[in-house]
Amino acid sequence: MNVGASRPFGSKRAILFDLDGTLIDSAPDIAAAVNELLADHDLPPLHVDRVKAMIGGGVRKLVERAFAASGTPLLASALEEANRAMAPIYCRHLTGLTRLMPGVKEILTRFHLNGIAIGVVTNKPQLATREILLHFHLTEYLGAIVGGDAVTYLKPAPDSLLMALDQLGVEPTDALMVGDSSSDVGAARAAGMPVVLLRGGYTQVPVEELGADIVCDSLLDLPAAMQRLRAAA
Structure with a gap:
């Protein structure tokens, strides 16, 4: 199919989406996993809003932040041990409380x-990412799925974006990154891509201050945003 200037959503040939806070609201499941891990260490649970502030940076960073927030920061071998213990717990809490963000099926x-x-x-692990996408029947739309442990x-860092674009056969200048956080902006800039951010995600900094285009x-506002990007180019 010719995907040139006649396409109604601007000139981009590919779109890369972040997952947590962009396509899915996974904070309740992630909080459940964190609190199961903390309970195993005789620590009190954290409210989902506190856990939401810890999302981003991968599972190891999530574990580190959770123990620090509980007043029991872990270092070196203790952190690695807790991270290993988190792996099966995390995989038990992928889709029970997670929901699609508004407009996902329609826009894809x-x-x-x-x-x-x-x-x-x-930055979510590859197998967990694929299980979630399969659960919500989203894989049929996707030509690339790159999790944090694949890079x-x-x-x-731009590694996951560049790997996905390589799989799609699209250059960074012909693609768009869509996310909700500063890590999405940083990765897109490092990869040489424009970036659109969505409100309602997991950033603790006002989304308008993160430097998105x-x-x-x-x-559902994304097609219009792409037209604006094209007009400004």
Whole structure:
């Protein structure tokens, strides 16, 4: 299919999406996993809003932040041991409380039908990412799925974005990153891509202050944002 200037969503050939806080609201499941791990160490649970502030940077960083927030920071071998213990717990809490963000199915369908290649790039582990996407029947839209353990360096490094674009056969200048956090902005800038951020994600800094090209209220605003990016180019 020709995906050139006739496409109604601007000139981009591919869109890469973050997962947590962008395509899914996974904070309740992540909080459940964190609190199970803390309970195993006789520590009190953390409210989901506190855990939401810890999301981003991968599971190891989540574990580190959770124990620090509980007043029992872990270092070196103790942190590695807790991270290993978290792996099976995390995998038990992937879809029970997680929900799709508004507009996900509608917008992915629209882009897919218009010949735009779609990928997911996340710091969440690869197998967990794939299980969630399968659960919500999103894999049919995707040409690339890159989790945090598939690359050497997590976002805000560009590794996962570049790997996904390589799988899609699209250059960074022909692609767009869509996320909700500073790590998405940093990764997109390092990869040489424009970036759109969504409100309602997991950033603790106002999304307007993170340096995105455009900020949208929801995924359903993305086609219009892409037209604005094209007009400004």
